[in-house]
Amino acid sequence: MKDELAERLLAEVMEWTSENVANERPSLQAMAAYKYDQYQQFSTGRKFVESLALWLKQFSKNERQIAYEFVKKRLIFCSSAEMEHLVAMAYPDFIRPILLDYTAKESGIPKNYISRLADSQKFKVLRRQCLFLGLSDGAHTDIFRRSNRELSHEQIWQAYEISPEKAKDMLKNLSEDMESILGRKPTEYESCFRMVFLLDDFSASGLSYLRRNPETKEFKGKIDKVYKQFYEAGTNLNNGIEKLFNRNELHIHLVLYMATQQACSHLDSIVRDLFSEKSIKCNITVIQPLSAGVPLQQMDDSLFLELVEKDIYYDAKVKTKHMNVGKGDGRRGFNDCSLPLVLSHNTPNNSIFLLWADPDFYNVRGLFPRTERHRS
Template identity: 35%
Template structure:
């Protein structure tokens, strides 16, 4: 569709909204055209031939006249859109900005010197060895470890960066052999396979985003720990498995690195750390690159809150399933986020934004591709 036709379509819809005059209409148009070019047109789940402006016009037409102005201002003032370039920037800067200082702090303690002696620490064999004894694994494909790896070429080796934390026994064995070989060649350590120095001492588990935290660590109704971190801890500290041979369990430090995380997710994850400690005598640290605090959430005193709760804009039969288990008019786990990720809108955001484009009741402005879909 031609740009002038698209503009005219949106202009017609906005100008028909109550209490919106010509000047306000043009102000809206200019803003949305600019933000569409800068970000929104790059949303990866739009259907072929559709972009933001025409999708906005179609989306607005679904609302009652009294709700259109509220919905329009919600998109203009409250939506948080995180582009791929922004996530990539966090992935690329993650080690330099955060993770290397964790290793520097550990090394400073080992050397019994102040942490501010950065150049001395970075040049020390102790720091270089510890850096090589560190393993970096993705908790999902959203971790952007391809970007992370390229940004740290010459700083970290490819053999210590893996796309998944679910490592096979064969892979673990190869990783350990590569670690020993590298340390022996670079530092002439002559390590034996059973030596504690021939094992990984720090494990960084990396992911891009968490809104609820339940996929990482949660307590089930039966009192059992579930989630990715719980499963990994069972492999590392439970009954003897092959994976344990590659880690110095007595001195191992584990860090969960989240590029973007809500305060709700942070509290959910950290609330179960003590349970991990009770079970395994060990608990990780959570490192957040950018925290979305509660000011981002849609609150009950906002007009858009009541619109989100209206059944006419909520395709209950399509959205609610065995995975959501309950009403999610405010998003999964009632996160109530106005958040868009360029590759796909999380279901923790309000469905008003992401309802699937094959819904016959209401479709979202940034339709989501579900992980689980029954055909």
């Protein structure tokens, strides 16, 4: 009954005839059932069709069709199942080949001899010398752990901050496993991690991971925090974390389950600046890249972008100090990323403001209201 009322409300808002309703209902029901009803930030009892009707109601009569076409043709929704699939394939399809390539270089075994490489002691040693750290809740380290049984649970940790106690546990478990693999007591060199894989779900601009203050030239972001914790541990903290790694050979891999071309370009250049003076190597791997055509384009999306730019569909409260880290006023999302993207657990603030504005806080209603981490 509630679904029928929501459809009736939508038909009233759009001024649809019975024929229009008959034409639109199948696609609406499919979108809602297959994906959009999964959105985790809808208020209790609310579903997609009701949210769509209330969202469209704020527009003028002529604007509603433009907004509705945007939802049908440009909106991208990444479901929980799709994200879990990206998490599950990260190791076997992307990380494991990296380890096999390293093994091939070190052992002299041709890289196309995959079974021989995978069965070799060198590969098993290198695999255990990898540490997997989550950069946020979006890393889904629980799913990553369950999906990859050939990895030890002790080499997967849900956060990038590591306490001295946890570091000791990691080293103890690593040493025990290395003894089992080698059949002897491991050396000090063999009993530390050689690779660190930093896991996270999504990046649109790359600025939260690494950026540089244009005036002070100081780095900020999650990768800088990791760098300082790992590289400066011995000199500043003296808490034993420096024993986790052979910092002369440490190789860091940032693994993003999804990222835009803009984020990849930014991170690829700036990580070199951060690590250029040290012997640490850093690479970026993206499981699902978003092409340059994903952000809204002035040429193709001009009608809807006109709505995005209107003052009536904007609230200056969105322009916080956190939003000021990027360019733009927030209408097109953080750093003007202009994304039409929704993730099932929350809408990124890099998406357009009209998509994620929370009506309980702003004077604008978003289709998929976002729960914000930084709010006054």
